Amino acid sequence: KVDQRMLFSPTDVSTALKASGVGKTVTFELARNGKLIKQKVKLREVPKETAADFEVLYESFELDGNLRRMILTKPAGNGPFPFVVMMGGIGCYSVDIAPPQPFAYRDILYDFTRNGFATVRIEKTGMGDSQGPPCAAQSFFGEVRGLEEGIKSLDRFAFLDKNKMLYFGHSM
Numbered sequence: 001k002v003d004q005r006m007l008f009s010p011t012d013v014s015t016a017l018k019a020s021g022v023g024k025t026v027t028f029e030l031a032r033n034g035k036l037i038k039q040k041v042k043l044r045e046v047p048k049e050t051a052a053d054f055e056v057l058y059e060s061f062e063l064d065g066n067l068r069r070m071i072l073t074k075p076a077g078n079g080p081f082p083f084v085v086m087m088g089g090i091g092c093y094s095v096d097i098a099p100p101q102p103f104a105y106r107d108i109l110y111d112f113t114r115n116g117f118a119t120v121r122i123e124k125t126g127m128g129d130s131q132g133p134p135c136a137a138q139s140f141f142g143e144v145r146g147l148e149e150g151i152k153s154l155d156r157f158a159f160l161d162k163n164k165m166l167y168f169g170h171s172m
Contacts, residue, residue: 001029011092011136015126017043047098049106054113061153063146066131069123070150071096073113074159082164083118084109087147089171092135094128095121105170118160122150 001007002016003026020026025042049056055074060067075081086105088095097103109119125132125146138146154160 002026004029011134015134046096049096049098051110051113054110060129061150063125063132063149066125067129068125068132068146068150069096069128069130070153071121071123072157073109073119075113075116075118079118079159080161081116081118081159082166083120083160084112084166084168085120085122085147085151087167087169088121088124089169092124092127095123096128108168117166120150120154120160122147 002013003020005016007013007016017026020043022043022045025040028037028039028041030037048058049071051073054076057072057074059070059072061070062068086095086109088105095105097106099106105121109121112119123130124135124143125138126134126136155162
């Protein structure tokens, strides 16, 4: 349980913690080896990505009244830069995994940025800091729509060369 709310899946845990918010103290209750354990935990913000040799930008766009998070990387200089839009594979996971935790997508995109490309990651609904319905309830067409709206919102970034855009899709 989190604050007396029963949890049945990892999605339930992330939903409960997101609803509580950064800075709040919550009480976890769990059973381990036949014993009930209660632990109070103060929630803190997940560390944001940073890089010494380029900028990491946390941005968002609105979709159906909810904010959807995007993470962009920008090489040094003014641009405009060719850019890569990463489309993650099937599954519900955040595209915001700060080092030192391993995350292959981030590492691949950082290599693109170090070679003169800006990059864009668009968070799935309900994942990371994105608002909206839970990711697990999202349809294929809803996910495509989220990517399309995110790409449309990129017009506000002058450092992106809209004539030199590459899509990088990956799945199992």
